Amino acid sequence: MYEYKYVETSLGGFFTSAxxxxxxxxxxxxxxxxxxxxxxxxxxxxxxxxxxxxxERVIQQEG
Structure with a gap:
């Protein structure tokens, strides 16, 4: 089974960098x-x- 993480980011613009x-x-x-x-x-x-x-990454199952 996997767990997922969603991360927002920007590619930059006139005044910001990627x-x-x-x-x-x-x-x-x-x-x-x-x-x-x-x-x-x-x-x-x-x-x-x-x-x-x-x-994503694999969920470590115990047991």
Whole structure:
């Protein structure tokens, strides 16, 4: 069985820098595996501005 984590991130803009690589690296160190990246918010030109990164990892079953 798997558990999932959904993390919102941005690819940056005029005044901000992208943080997606740092987010992926941070969760990978904790044992999470990248499943998919989904755009969640678009600007007026149709370009995605915000994303949801989906991670999964195996649930350790006791017993």
């Amino acid at each position: 943080t997606h690589r740092e987010t992926i690296d941070e969760y990978a160190k904790q044992g999470w595996r990248l499943v998919q990246v989904l755009p969640t918010n678009y600007n007026g030109n149709g370009k995605p501005g915000e994303y949801e990164i989906i991670f």
